[in-house]
Amino acid sequence: MPPATNETDSQSTDQKVVSYNFAYLDEQTKRTIRRSILKAVAIPGYQAPFGGREMPMPYGWGTGGIQVSAAILGKNDVFKVIDQGSDDTTNAVSIRAFFARVAGVRTTTTTAEADIIQTRHRIPEQPLREGQIMVYQVPIPEPLRWMEPSEVETRTMHALEEYGVMHVKLYEDIARHGDIATSFDYPVLVNQRYVMSPSPLPKFDNPKMDQCPALQLFGAGREKRIYAIPPYTAVKSLDFEDYPFAVQHWDKPCAICGATDSYLDEIITDDAGTRMFVCSDTDYCGRRANENRSTP
Amino acid sequence: MYVAVKGGERAIKNAHALLAEKRRGDTAVSEVGVDQIREQLSLAVDRVMAEGSLYDRDLAALAVKQARGDLVEAIFLLRAYRTTLPRFGSSQPVDTAQMQVRRRISATYKDVPGGQLLGPTFDYTHRLLDTNLAMPAEGPAETSAETASFTGTCPKVLSFLEKEGLLPPEEGGDSPPGDLTRQPLELPAGRDIRLQNLARADEGLLLALAYSSQRGFGATHPFVGELRMGEVEVFFTPEELAFPVLVGEVTLTECESVNQFTGGKDRPASFTRGYGLAFGENERKALSMAIVDRALRSGDFDEEVRGPAQNEEFVLYHSDNVEASGFVQHIKLPHYVDFQADLALVRALRARTDKERGNAASDE
Amino acid sequence: MTAAQAAEHISSATVTPFHLNAIPAGGPDAEPTLLSVRGVSHYYGNRLGCRDIGFELWPGEVLGIVGESGSGKSTLLNLLAGRFPPSIGSIHYRDGQGILHDINSLSEAVRRRLLRTEWGFVHQNPRDGLRMRVSAGGNIGERLMACGNRHYGNIRHTALDWLSRVEIAADRIDDRPMAYSGGMQQRLQIARNLVSSPRLVFMDEPTGGLDVSVQARLLDLLRQLVRQLNLSMVLVTHDLAVARLLAHRLIVMRRGEVVETGLSDQVLDDPQHAYTQLLVSSILQG
Numbered sequence: 001m002p003p004a005t006n007e008t009d010s011q012s013t014d015q016k017v018v019s020y021n022f023a024y025l026d027e028q029t030k031r032t033i034r035r036s037i038l039k040a041v042a043i044p045g046y047q048a049p050f051g052g053r054e055m056p057m058p059y060g061w062g063t064g065g066i067q068v069s070a071a072i073l074g075k076n077d078v079f080k081v082i083d084q085g086s087d088d089t090t091n092a093v094s095i096r097a098f099f100a101r102v103a104g105v106r107t108t109t110t111t112a113e114a115d116i117i118q119t120r121h122r123i124p125e126q127p128l129r130e131g132q133i134m135v136y137q138v139p140i141p142e143p144l145r146w147m148e149p150s151e152v153e154t155r156t157m158h159a160l161e162e163y164g165v166m167h168v169k170l171y172e173d174i175a176r177h178g179d180i181a182t183s184f185d186y187p188v189l190v191n192q193r194y195v196m197s198p199s200p201l202p203k204f205d206n207p208k209m210d211q212c213p214a215l216q217l218f219g220a221g222r223e224k225r226i227y228a229i230p231p232y233t234a235v236k237s238l239d240f241e242d243y244p245f246a247v248q249h250w251d252k253p254c255a256i257c258g259a260t261d262s263y264l265d266e267i268i269t270d271d272a273g274t275r276m277f278v279c280s281d282t283d284y285c286g287r288r289a290n291e292n293r294s295t296p
Numbered sequence: 297m298y299v300a301v302k303g304g305e306r307a308i309k310n311a312h313a314l315l316a317e318k319r320r321g322d323t324a325v326s327e328v329g330v331d332q333i334r335e336q337l338s339l340a341v342d343r344v345m346a347e348g349s350l351y352d353r354d355l356a357a358l359a360v361k362q363a364r365g366d367l368v369e370a371i372f373l374l375r376a377y378r379t380t381l382p383r384f385g386s387s388q389p390v391d392t393a394q395m396q397v398r399r400r401i402s403a404t405y406k407d408v409p410g411g412q413l414l415g416p417t418f419d420y421t422h423r424l425l426d427t428n429l430a431m432p433a434e435g436p437a438e439t440s441a442e443t444a445s446f447t448g449t450c451p452k453v454l455s456f457l458e459k460e461g462l463l464p465p466e467e468g469g470d471s472p473p474g475d476l477t478r479q480p481l482e483l484p485a486g487r488d489i490r491l492q493n494l495a496r497a498d499e500g501l502l503l504a505l506a507y508s509s510q511r512g513f514g515a516t517h518p519f520v521g522e523l524r525m526g527e528v529e530v531f532f533t534p535e536e537l538a539f540p541v542l543v544g545e546v547t548l549t550e551c552e553s554v555n556q557f558t559g560g561k562d563r564p565a566s567f568t569r570g571y572g573l574a575f576g577e578n579e580r581k582a583l584s585m586a587i588v589d590r591a592l593r594s595g596d597f598d599e600e601v602r603g604p605a606q607n608e609e610f611v612l613y614h615s616d617n618v619e620a621s622g623f624v625q626h627i628k629l630p631h632y633v634d635f636q637a638d639l640a641l642v643r644a645l646r647a648r649t650d651k652e653r654g655n656a657a658s659d660e
Numbered sequence: 661m662t663a664a665q666a667a668e669h670i671s672s673a674t675v676t677p678f679h680l681n682a683i684p685a686g687g688p689d690a691e692p693t694l695l696s697v698r699g700v701s702h703y704y705g706n707r708l709g710c711r712d713i714g715f716e717l718w719p720g721e722v723l724g725i726v727g728e729s730g731s732g733k734s735t736l737l738n739l740l741a742g743r744f745p746p747s748i749g750s751i752h753y754r755d756g757q758g759i760l761h762d763i764n765s766l767s768e769a770v771r772r773r774l775l776r777t778e779w780g781f782v783h784q785n786p787r788d789g790l791r792m793r794v795s796a797g798g799n800i801g802e803r804l805m806a807c808g809n810r811h812y813g814n815i816r817h818t819a820l821d822w823l824s825r826v827e828i829a830a831d832r833i834d835d836r837p838m839a840y841s842g843g844m845q846q847r848l849q850i851a852r853n854l855v856s857s858p859r860l861v862f863m864d865e866p867t868g869g870l871d872v873s874v875q876a877r878l879l880d881l882l883r884q885l886v887r888q889l890n891l892s893m894v895l896v897t898h899d900l901a902v903a904r905l906l907a908h909r910l911i912v913m914r915r916g917e918v919v920e921t922g923l924s925d926q927v928l929d930d931p932q933h934a935y936t937q938l939l940v941s942s943i944l945q946g
Contacts, residue, residue, distance in 0.1 A: 020380060021380075024380070026380070026382065049480040049482065050480060051477075051478045051479050051480055052480060053379045053477075054372075054375040054376050054378065054379040054477075054618065055376065055379070056376040057622075058372065058618075058621065058622030058625060058626065059618060059619045059621075059622030059623050059626075060622040060623035060624075060625065060626030061622060061626050061629065063622070083629070083630065084630050084631075084632050084633045085633060088304045088305075089304055089630055090304040090307060090308055090630075091629050091630070092304070093304040093305045093308060094308060097305075097308075120629075121631070121633045121634060122633055139623070139626065150609060151483060151609060151613070152483050152484075152609065156768070159769075160768065160769045160772055160773075162772060162776075162806070163806075164776070164802050164803070164805045164806025164807075165802070165806075167805035167810070168791070168794055168798045168801070168802050168805060171797070171798050171801055171805065171812065171815065172794060172795060172798050174812055175795055175797055175798065175816075175833075175834050176795075176834065177645050178645065178648055178649075178652075179644075179645065179648070181641060181645065183634070183637035183638050183640065183641040184633070184634040184637045184638070185634075200631075200633075200634050201633075202633050202634060202636070202637040203637065204637070222619045222622065222623055224480035224481070225480075239810075240810050240811060240812040241810050241811045241812075242811055242812050242813045243812050248637060248640050248641075250640075263633070263636075264636070265632055265633070265636055266636055266639065280632070280633055280636075
């Protein structure tokens with residue numbers, strides 16, 4: 001088992017030490033965020049407004065997810081952050097370092113070890129378990145936004161369950177392209193009631209949300225919305241009977257670990273445009289590669 | 297193993313080091329002090345305080361320095377600091393009628409009680425580069441301005457119209473005003489929330505919206521009833537004491553506009569008004585804010601909503617430069633996973649078309 | 661209602677021969693009314709919209725509301741469709757299950773459900789009733805999808821069927837309304853409304869803004885559809901020729917009040933009120 005990463009404070013040299021509350025936000029603010037989370041859990045898929053705060057990271061860079069994590073993080077929790085499936089992309093490093101600094105919690109890159117996993121754009125390949133919490137960073141929480149720009153109108157449409165327009169979008173895709181042309185942020189129906197944006201996950205990850213044993217929380221900082229999928233909730237990707245929802249697949253296995261069941265990133269390796277395909281989930285890939293070496 | 301995405305941590309450290317180096321610039325040139333920024337770039341400091349929603353000249357000057365002069369970045373720094381501050385309570389509403397004015401003009405009357413007072417304005421300067429400023433002055437600068445020409449308060453210009461019944465007075469609600477920094481924006485927003493939003497709004501956006509409204513996208517025909525800038529006292533009533541205590545003084549710029557009149561058979565004609573207020577010397581901002589505030593009140597006066605400046609949802613959701621800058625710039629973050637999804641989709645769609653074309657060709 | 665049910669409904673309606681005698685003349689006891697309007701007045705502030713309007717609409721009946729612009733006919737249409745409540749009076753609608761709804765106190769949820777299932781609303785300007793950025797097929801299919809149809813092939817089949825009914829070539833199904841002429845846009849809007857076999861259709865000057873030759877073709881089409889589908893309709897028009905061709909019964913309005921009502925032929929051939937006489941003579945001269 002790889003040891004938990006122990007982040008060093010990358011800014012301590014050029015910044016004076018200011019003492020912040022545990023996990024940055026003050027307790028009163030955390031309580032208001034937790035109230036919104038409870039409301040969101042009680043009404044799966046419903047976008048609960050919350051009094052979002054300015055965070056020391058820019059809007060659009062995960063402030064919603066960071067506030068949700070800050071509100072639920074306990075001193076003994078183990079925290080994992082991924083961006084594009086990887087623990088080592090710059091934004092993931094930056095967010096992990098932030099919580100290591102302001103909360104002093106143990107961080108990890110191992111999916112199974114983590115109590116809270118904050119993510120941007122992916123769900124880990126390793127199935128989640130009961131007791132874990134996924135925290136998604138959400139840029140645009142409103143799945144109806146592309147068909148209807150007005151917030152007042154989209155809230156009414158949700159309230160009245162007026163979702164015909166979502167299928168109009170899918171219809172238009174098929175009429176124009178011969179197939180549903182949405183490959184990420186693919187809208188889902190939660191608990192047979194609310195149409196929800198899963199955040200910009202590739203649709204490959206959509207099935208993992210259905211009946212998931214972990215609690216899934218979604219935070220949109222700029223738009224000040226929190227929504228949730230409680231454990232073991234039905235999550236259905238919108239589709240037509242004769243054009244059923246289907247996920248991406250690749251012809252080749254991962255070039256590093258040989259996995260055939262994971263989401264692959266395409267990497268261009270030379271000027272001639274040679275490509276290789278490798279797992280986007282670096283924890284999954286690394287563990288499989290290790291196992292392959294130990295069992296030749 | 298291919299490790300293009302590894303090493304993020306070291307890359308970030310390097311970026312921070314490079315940033316610090318660029319911030320300092322050529323070390324042969326002496327380092328700028330926060331006090332110099334506070335005193336000599338005071339309009340930059342004022343803008344950062346206004347849009348950062350925090351009245352602290354030293355911190356705003358520090359933010360300007362830390363942000364290498366990028367004011368939107370400085371505003372962000374101040375906001376992120378502000379959010380961590382405990383809240384003791386709310387001050388008494390400041391009384392701008394009691395302002396010790398340093399500048400005060402009205403465009404609606406040639407002369408008003410208290411007089412027109414130009415104050416420190418760029419308005420009538422000729423915009424010629426002053427090469428004298430390129431060289432530091434020898435010794436203390438001479439002041440020729442009659443700084444003591446006026447000190448004290450003067451009546452609000454619009455109060456004269458109010459007394460005549462030609463302009464409805466500003467009405468305060470019974471309930472305490474909302475607070476966007478604590479509660480999410482909900483629409484339709486009341487005027488309290490709109491004004492708070494506009495006070496924190498990006499100056500450039502407000503300027504453009506005000507301009508668009510003047511050019512006809514939702515015209516409301518503004519006159520500057522009064523523009524005043526100066527110091528007001530801030531009072532606070534602590535819980536332990538039953539009376540207000542003076543806690544300090546802030547510089548404010550306030551603009552009250554007089555706009556096109558309403559009325560008809562059943563209602564006597566009267567002017568309408570817009571309101572702008574900003575921390576510090578912030579004239580362009582306060583003026584633009586008053587025009588946009590009035591434009592957003594179109595609904596109150598049964599006016600047709602035709603321009604973006606009149607559209608509450610459009611203005612309020614896009615006015616905050618901390619939100620806007622973050623979201624626009626977040627597309628710099630990696631999107632490999634989503635791009636890969638689209639890439640696979642486009643290839644599949646092309647393969648399908650090619651196959652169909654092939655079938656069609658073989659059918660012929 | 662599924663597309664299959666809709667198709668069945670349409671085909672059974674098609675075989676029912678349509679003639680004027682089919683309209684029940686007996687009043688409320690004979691067959692339940694679809695729409696019942698009593699003592700309705702509406703004011704915009706102090707200005708009169710319409711005053712003391714009352715009538716009943718029976719299933720399969722086309723009621724024309726005629727008058728000049730400003731006569732209050734559009735106000736009345738908006739009141740009937742529940743867009744805003746009348747100042748005084750009541751409007752009741754009996755839905756497919758026989759439940760009586762008070763339009764004044766209709767919740768937004770029920771109003772929108774009726775608008776996408778049992779009602780149709782054809783606007784004078786097709787841009788107000790179409791999604792201009794969505795293909796013709798998507799425009800027609802939207803109501804089916806809103807009502808739960810989840811089969812692309814069936815939706816497309818129904819859309820093609822409706823395109824042919826409103827005389828639009830099948831190969832235009834994937835074009836957006838932007839690429840259509842004004843007359844085609846109006847026919848598309850009608851198809852979009854009728855695809856779910858609504859029980860009641862409101863039409864606001866459906867031929868307004870079209871060339872005379874295009875108008876004639878559209879009217880012909882509308883008359884056919886009214887017969888085939890046994891439509892119940894409230895039609896607002898200032899054009900008496902349109903009213904004569906489509907409406908069984910007419911309400912003549914002037915300055916917010918009803919000045920004359922009766923069977924269309926009766927009103928137009930033998931107008932009693934001076935204002936109606938003026939209207940009728942002005943078209944004869946025109």
